[in-house]
Amino acid sequence: MGTGHDAATPSVAGRRVVVVGRGELAAAVAGAGPDDVVVSLDTERARLVAPPAAVLAAVERLEHGAAADGDSVVGRAGVVAAWLAAAGQAALPADAAGVVFHRLADDGASLVVHGRLLDTAAGTEPVVALSDDPGALVEIEHALADGGGRDLTRILRYDDAVADGAWTLVAPELVTMPFWTPAFCATLIRAAEATGAFAADPEDPVPGHELSLAAISPRLFAHVEDDVAVRVVPTLLQTWPRCRRRCG
Numbered sequence: 602m603g604t605g606h607d608a609a610t611p612s613v614a615g616r617r618v619v620v621v622g623r624g625e626l627a628a629a630v631a632g633a634g635p636d637d638v639v640v641s642l643d644t645e646r647a648r649l650v651a652p653p654a655a656v657l658a659a660v661e662r663l664e665h666g667a668a669a670d671g672d673s674v675v676g677r678a679g680v681v682a683a684w685l686a687a688a689g690q691a692a693l694p695a696d697a698a699g700v701v702f703h704r705l706a707d708d709g710a711s712l713v714v715h716g717r718l719l720d721t722a723a724g725t726e727p728v729v730a731l732s733d734d735p736g737a738l739v740e741i742e743h744a745l746a747d748g749g750g751r752d753l754t755r756i757l758r759y760d761d762a763v764a765d766g767a768w769t770l771v772a773p774e775l776v777t778m779p780f781w782t783p784a785f786c787a788t789l790i791r792a793a794e795a796t797g798a799f800a801a802d803p804e805d806p807v808p809g810h811e812l813s814l815a816a817i818s819p820r821l822f823a824h825v826e827d828d829v830a831v832r833v834v835p836t837l838l839q840t841w842p843r844c845r846r847r848c849g
Contacts, residue, residue, distance in 0.1 A: 635679030651728035669693035703727035
C-alpha cells in the first residue's frame with residue numbers, strides 16, 4: 602500500500618481515512634471532518650500496511666490523537682489541523698508505544714501473519730512500516746501480499762528456517778540457542794491455524810493449545826528432526842555429556 606496521492610477511503614462508522622502526499626496535507630485536513638483520520642507519509646521511508654478499519658482503531662489508541670515520525674503524520678484531522686494552525690510551533694507527539702508506526706528491523710519483532718504486520722516486542726498491530734532501506738519496505742509489502750506460496754516452500758523445503766547465532770550456557774545444564782527465524786515462525790503459525798486443529802485436548806493432563814508438526818506436514822517433521830540432530834544435539838553433548846544415551 603503506497604501513498605503520494607489523495608485517496609479518501611469509504612467511511613467506517615461515519616469516519617474516513619484520507620491518504621495524501623506531504624504537500625497535500627493542509628488541503629486534506631481542511632476538507633476532512635474533525636474525526637476523520639489523515640495519513641501523510643514520507644514515501645521514501647514509510648508504507649501504509651493496514652486497511653482503513655485498522656488505521657482508525659490504531660489512531661483511537663493514540664493518547665493525543667495524532668503522531669509523527671519524521672515527515673510522516675497520522676492522526677485525527679482536527680488534531681492535525683490545530684497543529685498546522687500553530688505553524689508547527691510544537692512537534693506532534695512521537696508514537697513511543699508503537700501503536701501506529703513500526704520500524705522494521707532484523708530483531709525478530711516484525712512478523713506478518715495473515716496479511717497483518719505485528720510488532721511482537723511492543724505487542725501491537727501497527728499500521729505504518731518504517732525503514733531507511735527501500736528493500737525492507739518492498740519485502741514487507743511482498744510478505745503482506747503473499748497468498749501462501751512462500752509458506753508452502755518453507756514448510757516442504759525448510760527454506761528460511763534456520764536462525765544463525767551462538768548458543769549460550771544460561772545455567773548448569775541449561776542452554777539457549779537461536780533455532781527458527783521470525784519469518785519461519787510466522788509461517789508455522791499460519792500453517793497451524795490453517796489446519797483447524799490447533800486446539801486444546803480436554804484429556805491432556807497439561808492444558809494448552811498444541812499441534813504436532815507432523816500433522817502440518819510429515820516432511821516438515823523430518824526436517825525438524827534432522828535440524829535437531831545437526832544443531833541441537835552436538836551443543837547439548839558439549840555441555841552435558843551424560844545426555845549422550847538420551848540424545849544420541
